[in-house]
Amino acid sequence: MPAPTVDLLKNKLGSSDAPSISATNPAFIPPSQPLTPGKQLPTSVELPVLPAVESAKRLAAFAAVDRHIGLQHKVIGIGSGSTVPYVVDRIVAQGFQANKDRVFIPTGFQSKELIIKAGLTLGDVDQYATIDVTIDGADEVDNELNSIKGGGACQLREKVLAEAAETWIIVADYRKNSHILGTTWKQGIPIEVASFAYAKVLTNLSHMGSPSQLPDGKPGLTLRMGKMKAGPVVSDNGNFIIDAPFPEDMMKDPVDLLHRIKMLTGVVEVGLFCGMAKAAYFGNEDGTVLARLSDGGVEKITEVPKTPELKAQVEESNVE
Numbered sequence: 591m592p593a594p595t596v597d598l599l600k601n602k603l604g605s606s607d608a609p610s611i612s613a614t615n616p617a618f619i620p621p622s623q624p625l626t627p628g629k630q631l632p633t634s635v636e637l638p639v640l641p642a643v644e645s646a647k648r649l650a651a652f653a654a655v656d657r658h659i660g661l662q663h664k665v666i667g668i669g670s671g672s673t674v675p676y677v678v679d680r681i682v683a684q685g686f687q688a689n690k691d692r693v694f695i696p697t698g699f700q701s702k703e704l705i706i707k708a709g710l711t712l713g714d715v716d717q718y719a720t721i722d723v724t725i726d727g728a729d730e731v732d733n734e735l736n737s738i739k740g741g742g743a744c745q746l747r748e749k750v751l752a753e754a755a756e757t758w759i760i761v762a763d764y765r766k767n768s769h770i771l772g773t774t775w776k777q778g779i780p781i782e783v784a785s786f787a788y789a790k791v792l793t794n795l796s797h798m799g800s801p802s803q804l805p806d807g808k809p810g811l812t813l814r815m816g817k818m819k820a821g822p823v824v825s826d827n828g829n830f831i832i833d834a835p836f837p838e839d840m841m842k843d844p845v846d847l848l849h850r851i852k853m854l855t856g857v858v859e860v861g862l863f864c865g866m867a868k869a870a871y872f873g874n875e876d877g878t879v880l881a882r883l884s885d886g887g888v889e890k891i892t893e894v895p896k897t898p899e900l901k902a903q904v905e906e907s908n909v910e
């Protein structure tokens with residue numbers, strides 16, 4: 591493993607004259623907390639008050655980091671979306687000692703920026719083919735912890751990092767917790783395609799049963815178009831994105847659907863992640879977190895501490 595940029599980390603994480611920048615909001619600069627061994631540890635951290643859904647995302651992210659990112663985890667995958675910045679915030683809150691010899695692998699432009707702005711060490715999956723833990727968001731999660739991903743058009747790298755990870759964890763708010771995929775995420779399965787092949791793949795998907803219009807009159811099978819940009823969305827990998835909804839009876843068997851779509855020539859990756867997650871954490875509006883595990887176990891976490899316990903443990907053990 592290459593040596594981490596300790597000086598950069600110290601600046602961002604540990605020194606009192608360089609306050610850490612919040613990954614959630616780069617413009618929010620919390621009071622600096624010296625993390626130097628031997629200094630008194632802060633007992634609590636004031637977290638910004640957030641709207642209910644944001645607070646739910648933050649809780650899920652904090653609980654997942656606390657449970658799955660320990661000192662032994664040195665190569666960590668960072669997913670994409672609006673929940674993941676809280677994952678980075680919590681990792682940063684574990685402190686300098688915990689982070690100084692870790693490397694972080696992004697799933698796209700957004701998470702790369704998060705990693706860099708947090709002062710963490712950036713790596714890539716071509717350097718680290720095996721990742722200890724990847725934590726990522728999801729657009730919807732079913733009973734079996736299968737998920738739809740790609741709302742942010744990052745599903746190719748997200749799936750590579752999910753597959754490379756020994757442990758892949760989902761973080762989301764309560765709205766993503768479903769029985770059957772497509773119940774709440776109605777815009778369809780995000781499919782990354784080679785740009786020149788999009789028209790052929792659209793035709794293939796239509797023949798497979800993806801409707802051009804939804805029952806409520808909203809658009810069905812579509813090439814995803816840019817906002818504030820004329821033309822289609824182009825992924826971080828230079829490809830187009832198709833959103834393909836399917837009827838409920840087809841969504842009930844996401845593994846079969848995944849295999850059928852993946853076999854279409856021109857498809858690069860499908861935003862169906864089946865049988866990959868070890869656990870999913872759903873933050874609730876009431877301040878609790880629902881953890882659903884791949885073995886079918888369910889746990890309600892009633893309290894997520896403001897400060898990660900790991901930070902105190904590591905720093906206490908380093909007190910001179």
Ligand SMILES: O=C(CO)[C@H](O)[C@H](O)COP(=O)(O)O
Pocket residue numbers: 669670671672673674726727728729738739740741742743744745748
């Ligand atoms: O798959 C994704 C990006 O491609 C995201 O993880 C997914 O869209 C969830 O995002 P958010 O946390 O904003 O709900």
